[in-house]
Amino acid sequence: AQSVTQPDIHITVSEGASLELRCNYSYGATPYLFWYVQSPGQGLQLLLKYFSGDTLVQGIKGFEAEFKRSQSSFNLRKPSVHWSDAAEYFCAVGDRGSTLGRLYFGRGTQLTVWP
């Protein structure tokens, strides 16, 4: 069965510092990969997704993620964090070739940004 691991429950960074959020998945092949962000009281917003091709994916709000097949990882990065980036971040995988469309989510990483 598919599973998604986000090893860091909570990360704290200073504003302007770089950020990397880790995500590892367990899947028989290369799945579709997603990063979502959830601000307090809000639904989830898609940051970026990987389907195929270039393993470095650019998303909204200056985020990027790199798919590494050998490590089964899809880590999210941002070179300079802004205070408004404080939120919870979720990595998710979707079945390639599936007609079901359900997503499997990690438990999330809470990001705190210090001024």
Next chain:
Amino acid sequence: GAGVSQSPSNKVTEKGKDVELRCDPISGHTALYWYRQSLGQGLEFLIYFQGNSAPDKSGLPSDRFSAERTGGSVSTLTIQRTQQEDSAVYLCASSLVARGGETQYFGPGTRLLVL
């Protein structure tokens, strides 16, 4: 355009009572998903609908949970005889079709508290 909407935003109920949660998907989206987000947990898939096909109920935690989707649009998630462990945020998402890589758009959620 309008996103996914959910009502109520918050619901407080007494143990043993029934509750109904509503989701209005994005117009034209044929696939609709319900997820549950419990404290300290990731997002747990509950059920999904694709067009007029029979729903995939594989994620429903017990027979107290049911959902319907009328006219291929609005969906209602019903929890009968609520228990305290049902307290969570219930998120609805919709996508153009149910397919592994399709982007899901999430509503703001309904926060349910069972006393």
